[in-house]
Amino acid sequence: LKDDIPKDFKFAGTHCGVKKKRKDVGIIFSEVDALTCGVFTKNVVKAAPVIYDEKILKQREIFRAIIVNSGIANACTGERGLKDAEEMARMTADSLGLKKEEILVSSTGVIGANLPMEKIKKGVETLSQTLGNSWKNVEDFANSIMTTDRFPKISTKRLEIKGKTVKILGIAKGAGMIHPNMATMLAFVVCDINITRRALCKVLRESVDRTYNMISVDGDTSTNDMVIVMANGKAENEVLDLEDEEFQRFFDAFNNVNENLAKMIVKDGEGATKVFEVVVRGARSLEEAKKIVRTILSSNLVKTAVYGSDPNWGRIIASAGYSGVEFDPNLVDLYLESIDGDERIALMLKGEPVEFDESKAKMIMSRDEFRFTLDMNSGNISTKGWGCDLTEKYVEINGRYRT
């Protein structure tokens, strides 16, 4: 595990008192300058750290550390919120002997409350003394960014690029307020690859579109989401750029880390008992395919049918029908499949019901993971996404989160 940590990155996570007992502040630190790119929430209402980071990422491309707190989102906090975000960067820089503008800031938690800056300051001091590159350090960080998460989310990948071993490590949080276009979801991916900025940013944007933007827990997009990638070049490979033959291999490895994290977020969806994958194929365009996948993933009626292991496929077709995409229902096929693809049941063919073995369908839907495949039979574009079921537990968690 320790061998999976990209070179010269250090981590720490501790408890400073934003939350009652659990870890609530963490740092990722690079020993050397790291090329950095970010993708942020599309919500009009952006939390202070999102506003702060977006601005500074337009001015600089080299950063050294990310400071994150959980428990309070520093969103809807006006001028004071912006000052607090900047102050978090400043105190982190002070503790680590860096400049303020080398630090990115991230928060997650309750909206509309101000950060307890004194507590965070003490937390940052503790963090700077406990930074390390052990697996325990990575786990401490992963734990420190959780809110309603039930488990920390870490994914790693190693591959050879230009004869050197490159390591990728991703850490994410998110369990609710999760919806396409970055929900309350934070993900930080660090790697030691030597890469151009344009290649790194492209990898990030495209991978986010295929992974975090294709999951839905509750249809709510948050004010605080961000995915940040840092690459410090310590793998010492010859610099990788878009035109390189090996670029695609790096993209695939990077995307694999993000897909793993995205699926973990869905699996940890508030109250969720299972994950379902939705594949749309035979679509006319990627935009249309995505719209249909996302609408199905977000339907409360689909999500409750998944919970009840009920092959009530009419709800899937109905939600595709209100996705905003025009299509001919009489062309559409719908299948229920086991996740390995070994078992497959046609539920609807060319818009009409098919007799199927209901007990077998129930059995497939009772598993931890399964898949609905919708063939639009109108083109050759496909895409996929992941969602979770809607349960009584979700309601319980969200009916009393703040209090």
Add this chain to the structure above:
Amino acid sequence: LKDDIPKDFKFAGTHCGVKKKRKDVGIIFSEVDALTCGVFTKNVVKAAPVIYDEKILKQREIFRAIIVNSGIANACTGERGLKDAEEMARMTADSLGLKKEEILVSSTGVIGANLPMEKIKKGVETLSQTLGNSWKNVEDFANSIMTTDRFPKISTKRLEIKGKTVKILGIAKGAGMIHPNMATMLAFVVCDINITRRALCKVLRESVDRTYNMISVDGDTSTNDMVIVMANGKAENEVLDLEDEEFQRFFDAFNNVNENLAKMIVKDGEGATKVFEVVVRGARSLEEAKKIVRTILSSNLVKTAVYGSDPNWGRIIASAGYSGVEFDPNLVDLYLESIDGDERIALMLKGEPVEFDESKAKMIMSRDEFRFTLDMNSGNISTKGWGCDLTEKYVEINGRYRT
């Protein structure tokens, strides 16, 4: 009550066996020709009766009866479904001594199953023998169109138009799969007014936009929704047209009936314990105001906070933020109000949190009905809508509806 029934309309509802025990087929009948208009689901996947009615309403404007069944939606049933819908019209015409094209057809229930036509035929025969104009007949019809509804939904209004008493009677069903743009929601409004077709259709369209299209139970738009209005002229008023001074009074009365029914649908939202109204004011356009209202009404996080009587206003602002409307969060005010407006708490002013009395906020939110008012402070347009809370019961109902 009987006096509230528009002249020369008759009703019936009975059990024929589509559902196990409860009433499942009903008729509305006019003794004389009735001008008729309809508004239908915008879902791309339309149930057979929707396709049938839309087509015939383009050819004719005079109808005599509507036949409705509940339990099976006759949606995603292909060619056979279309034939069954037409056959329902034919058998109703036969029983009532009318022509097939004088009948409209409506269904609600499970998607993807075929109608048991023999049972429906027997039902229609019973109905034709039990048609009547007592209040009990109206209630029988209202009961016969229910699916997961807990109570029948009826609203009436009387007013004077051009010296004559005009009566409006609306009957609706709907408790789930309810979302703007006509959800699994059926509403039938009959009145004895003498009115031009263009005035009647305009009244219907505009009122639907302000009422049924401004409620949300679960964000799912169904395949079967329709609102039909019939006006048979038996009030014998001088014909009403758009330019008449009294037109607005008729619109208000008609709209009032629909608003009452729409609120009943939300109140009866699957598993709902309370109704919340969302008012957006100070918006730049009606389209934007509506988008914001609908997005807030549909947010699972808002709905669970309402359930928990938790003034977690960050969720309201966050959902406005992902509504797709561009706005400056630093202009926005948010208030929590009792439904009579006597109590009012500012939760956020100009995008920043306000200290407020949390126990008082909780108390207001614990009532059957209350209101969130969002002032965008960017224009002078306002609109409102209604939603219900999301509860464990919703999950329970929809996790096992079909089985």
